[in-house]
Amino acid sequence: MTDAPVISVRGEAVLEAEPEIARVSVQVQSQEGDRRKALDGLVARNAACLDLVRSYGEAVERVETGGLSVVPLLKYRRREGDIRAYQGTAWIKLTVADFTVLGELLTRLGDLERASVLGPEWALRPGSDVYERAARQAVHEAVARARGYAGALGCRLTGLIELSDEGLGASDGMPQPMLVRGFAGAAEAGDGPETLALEPETQTVRAAVEARFTVTAPDLDPR
Template sequence: MAEVVTKGTGKVERTADRAEVQVNFETVGSTRNEAVDQLTRRVASVEPVLERPGVEVRSRQLSVHDNWDGQQRAGSRASQQYTLRVEDLAQLDDLLSALVAAEPTWLNGPQWQLAADAEAIREAQREAVLDARRRAEGYAEALGARLGTLQRLSDGDGETWAAESTPGRAMAAYGGSVGQAPNMDELNLEAQQIVVTVRCTAAWTLLD
């Protein structure tokens, strides 16, 4: 029995309702202990900022190592990197302002996310199957045949990413004076659209 195999794609847009931010603080000292002591003092003012509601510290990563100038040791460096998840986007601007005012070595974000994407994936799956069927019907008509029953369906992985029309934004470390909170209003950090894409491959019988 003849069959036709088609691919279908379903895409659904949702507004991001969660954001992730990465921030790093770095200090140097003549010894490892001195570098760590300076780092401890530097992040002491940062930790209370991370305790606000709607902000979750996903990870704290400490790195301590010696600096080298050729074959000679030239002091030490210590850094602490935070990965933050912001569930309450109303907190995002104030959080970023406070972090930048604390003079991080670098800050990247926000990376936009969906807190729950199951419903969007199901809708995209329906669109993918409909797309595959429309394509199969077109081939059947072109052959002067009728589309029969579905024989096989291969389900691809659901993928989530930022829409190309609204690319993700990254922030560099702020260069103002210590303790000065920058104005974040002009950076346009509104939640962007997330595109959930599902692809499938379907095989259908062709009837005379």
């Protein structure tokens, strides 16, 4: 173990960037008195939703089915009774990369019969270079801070003992999603709703590191 003096510092960085993707959740439902009809209705509405999404081509980067359920709805909640209907639900998760079509897509999805749309949730890609830039800036901040302390003590940095990454984090603010629902009797083709105007939410990325440096003997002469 070295007997050289040590300076420990923390470096931080906060970067703002435009979002790169938008995540959207779509829920389609059917409800019928017959189980098979409820399932057939769900299949048809799920297919209609997927056809609409796929018509946007590469603008929608990823399409995933989040789950499916067909459940009986009872006449009485607190005791077993006759089934009054069957309800089918399917969840579809979308990742949209082209924001120029996002407002139109959300509007058209929300106009589908018995469809609910939740989104957009703005985000950076998991491998975005914004995270790397934030980490590098945090390291530079740690080095600059250590040099500042060393200069104040009349010494200089001689080596790095440890560099610890505290991790990267996106903005702590919770997204405020939009909810759009389509119901039976929605507007017919050619008479759809106006396209929603959307403004992408700025993304905030935070990075922090802790570092320990060895330094030369400080000049503590009060003169």
